[in-house]
Each structure stands twice: as C-alpha cells, then as structure tokens.
Amino acid sequence: MRQAGRVVAAAKAAVALAVRPGMTTGELDRIAEEEIRRLGATPSFKGYHGFPATICASINEEIVHGIPGARVVHDGDLLSLDFGAIVGGFHADSAFTMGVGQVSPDAQALVDATREALRRGIQQARAGARIGDISAAVQEYAESKGYQVVRQYVGHGIGRALHEDPQVPNFGLPGRGPVLREGMAIAIEPMLNMGGWQTRQLDDGWTVVTADGSLSAHFEDTIAFTERGTEVLTATMAA
Ligand code: MG
Ligand code: MG
DSSP states (O other), X not given: OHHHHHHHHHHHHHHHHHOOTTOBHHHHHHHHXXXXXXXXXXXXXXXXXXXXXXXEEEETXXXXXXXXXXXXXXXXXXXXXXXXXXXXXXXEEEEEEEESSSOOHHHHHHHHHHHHXXXXXXXXXXXXXXXXXXXXXXXXXXXXXXOEEOSSSOEEEOSSSSSEEEEEOSSOOTTOSOBOOTTOEEEEOOEEESXXXXXXXXXXXXXXXXXXXXXXXXXXXXXXXXXXXXXXXXXXXXX
C-alpha cells in the first residue's frame, strides 16, 4: 500500500503541475494514467462499476465523480481531482482541489478550509481512536468556517478493495463508531460545500453536484496505522 500511495502522490503532483486554463479534463486524465502506468501501477477507478477514466475531475459545484472528457477548465474554476492506483493488489486513493488560474478569495478560502479539515481529521486518526473522533474533528472545523459537510458520500476503509469497511463519515460525534486498529488503512475525504450539504447526481450516472449549485471542495488521503504509527501514504509536497 505504501507503493500504491507513492504512485498516487506522483500522479497528483504531475497533474497539478500540468493544469492550465484551456486544457480539457480528458488531457489531465491522460497525464494521470500515463504517470500511474509509467510507475508500474494500474488505475483503480478505470472500469470500477463501469467508470470510464483514470481520475475523477469535478468542477465548481461538482463535488465528486466527475467524468473527464472534452470539458475545458477555465481561469477561476475550482477543480477537484481524485486519483486511485493499485500496486500488488493494494489500492491507494487521494484527492485535492485547486484553483485554475486565479480564483475568487471565497473559493480559495473554501479550498484552504477543506485541506485543513482533512489535516484535522488525520490528527485524530491513530490506533485506539474511533472513527467518530475523525468525523467530529472534520465537521467541527468545517462548520466553524461556515461550510457544510456532505453527508451522502463518506470516506472508507481501503486495502485489497478500493472501498472497504468501515465508513468514515465527515460528520459525527467523538468517541463513537468503530475503533481504529494497527494494520488498518482508511481514506479520509472531507467534501465541504459553501452552501447546503444536500447533493444531487447528474444524468450521466456519476457526477455528484451540490443541490443548491454552491461551490464544493474535496481533499482525501489514504492513511495506515502501522508499527510506525499513523502514516499518510498519499502525501505529496505539491498538494
Ligand atoms: Mg478518492
Ligand atoms: Mg475515496
């Protein structure tokens, strides 16, 4: 899983460096797939329940699961990119949101708060803690900044499958839920909306948007509880 995490981190960095206004999300998808395969890994998402691409690319009011294609990213867009890779049968899963070109201060504040919500969730994540400790830390921070956390989509256990138990919600109460144990790995993935938490799925059967059309941001890391403590397997310098 450490190797899968390193591949995902490299793919995130390669795509983040490449993003320019005027590019299509399909071009970004190709860059990610080339990097993942160059490093000897396999994309996790391609073919997953029929998903047609290597990454998810979700723009502005799109929260998650956007399908890359001919859509062009423009200056001022909020771009959420989600990556998964398999090495030796083990998955890693990670996402980040970035502004394309210059984004509004409000949009940048949402991005910064979502990154910080993930950091606070990870701070609570250690063997012996409970899932609810993570959920509460994410929710409390997000709501303190005036944002709402998405309810319908949550983080998850990860390993030989992309999505395993337990669920890791971005809302909840400390001291509740399953206990984290050494040997487990989970993906923590706060999705913060500038407006309400309600979501809607588009007719493409994948793309999830905010019900009220407000902006949304998403950060995700895969972390493992090992003899070394809590390891963030998908960390990059860039994102
Ligand atoms: Mg993901
Ligand atoms: Mg995930």
